[in-house]
Amino acid sequence: MMRPTRIPEKLAKDLEQLLQDGVWRPGDQLPGERDLASRFGVSRSSVREALRILELHGWVDIRQGDGTRVAYPSESFGRRLRSRLHEEDFIAELFEVRRILEPAVAELAAERSDAKGIQRLEELLSLQQSSTTDLYRFVELDLDFHKTLAELSQNAVLSEIVVLLAAELRQTRLTATAKRFRPQSTLAEHRKILEAIRASNPEAARKAMLAHLNTVERSAKTKEVGR
Structure with missing residues (x-):
């Protein structure tokens, strides 16, 4: 039996699609947790987990004090592994x-x-x-x-x-x-x-x-x- 998709996973897929579509470009800073939570109608904890998934897959770079930025292709080792x-x-x-x-x-x-x-x-x-x-x-x-x-x-x-x-x-x-x-x-x-x-x-x-x-x-x- 397939398990139901969790909210953070679904949000990560939605955000990944937006990144693929070029809504945010490499180096761009993503909106903050509060903004993303409001836009997608989810909790901030779900946003944090979704961003973590994206970071593990090489789509974003999360840095303390600098927010979340779209990773450059040269930084996306995780994406190359995944492929x-x-x-x-x-x-x-x-x-x-x-x-x-x-x-x-x-x-x-x-x-x-x-x-x-x-x-x-x-x-x-x-x-x-x-x-x-x-x-x-x-x-x-x-x-x-x-x-x-x-x-x-x-x-x-x-x-x-x-x-x-x-x-x-x-x-x-x-x-x-x-x-x-x-x-x-x-x-x-x-x-x-x-x-x-x-x-x-x-x-x-x-x-x-x-x-x-x-x-x-x-x-x-x-x-x-x-x-």
């Missing part, structure tokens, strides 16, 4: 990149995380545990878990790359038929990563992340859903 996500060999290469980068991210997080960072990860896993019947919400929280790990590495370049790759691969999972959605397995793997970070054990964190990514890749190849 090739139907290619099995290309997806395999993206997973190869993740297997190189994300275990290193987990290692750094184990070395550099503080109590506050560990608490953020615990809260995300708690939210995931309560979202095991909602595929979309579960995968969104999964992305947040990987994003938070990247942030805890305290390496801004690694963080940006990891978030982009995870987000784009997420799209292939959401569009696949959810034949074998196994949230408890994903949660167990996430907990192993968290426990290694809590123990300040970089090697265990690296191994736990690599095992998780191997599971994710197998799942993607068999069109299972749920990272």
